[in-house]
Amino acid sequence: MTGLTALRLILGFSIVSTATHYTHNFVAIEDYPGGGAGIQAAIVLSWPALTAIGLYSYRLYTQGRYREAHICLLLYAPLGLLTPAHFLYGEPDIPPVFYATLFTDALSGLAVVGFVAWSAGRVAQTSRR
Numbered sequence: 001m002t003g004l005t006a007l008r009l010i011l012g013f014s015i016v017s018t019a020t021h022y023t024h025n026f027v028a029i030e031d032y033p034g035g036g037a038g039i040q041a042a043i044v045l046s047w048p049a050l051t052a053i054g055l056y057s058y059r060l061y062t063q064g065r066y067r068e069a070h071i072c073l074l075l076y077a078p079l080g081l082l083t084p085a086h087f088l089y090g091e092p093d094i095p096p097v098f099y100a101t102l103f104t105d106a107l108s109g110l111a112v113v114g115f116v117a118w119s120a121g122r123v124a125q126t127s128r129r
Contacts, residue, residue, distance in 0.1 A: 003119055007061055010115055011054055014108035018079050021101035022047045024094065034089030050079040054112075066123045070116045077116075080109030 026043045029035040057072035083105035086092050092099065 003115075003122065004062065007058060007115060007119075010108065010111045011058055013104075014054065014076075014080055014112060015051060017101055017104040017108050018047065018051070018083075021083060021098065021105050024098045024101070028094065028098075031094050032086055032089075032092045034086070047079065050076050054079070061119075066119060070120055073112050073116050077109045077112040080105040080107070080112070083109075 022043050025032055025035070026040050029040055032039075053072050054076035057069045057076060060066075060069035060072060083102050086102060092102070
């Protein structure tokens with residue numbers, strides 16, 4: 001599997017997972033501990049902006065602009081990595097499919113960070129040759 005294919009799969013998985021979770025979080029905010037209008041506003045602003053950064057990172061990667069792509073990916077990763085923070089406020093009372101997205105979001109964020117580490121190492125090896 002090429003780096004581009006891996007990135008495409010990771011971003012696709014992450015976008016589907018976070019879109020599912022953040023949409024449900026917005027619509028059913030009362031089911032999430034610590035939720036409220038402020039969180040809804042943060043969702044409306046952060047999900048599209050961070051997803052755009054993630055998609056832009058893909059474009060940069062396709063252009064061989066790896067350093068910039070890696071930086072953008074690391075800016076995008078918290079979109080998934082922060083989702084388990086819901087547990088800091090208690091147990092969400094949500095249907096199982098949306099509960100699962102708490103973990104798939106975290107997994108996608110870890111995959112993004114893992115990809116950056118792998119890709120940066122690969123780029124560093126290539127540049128030493």
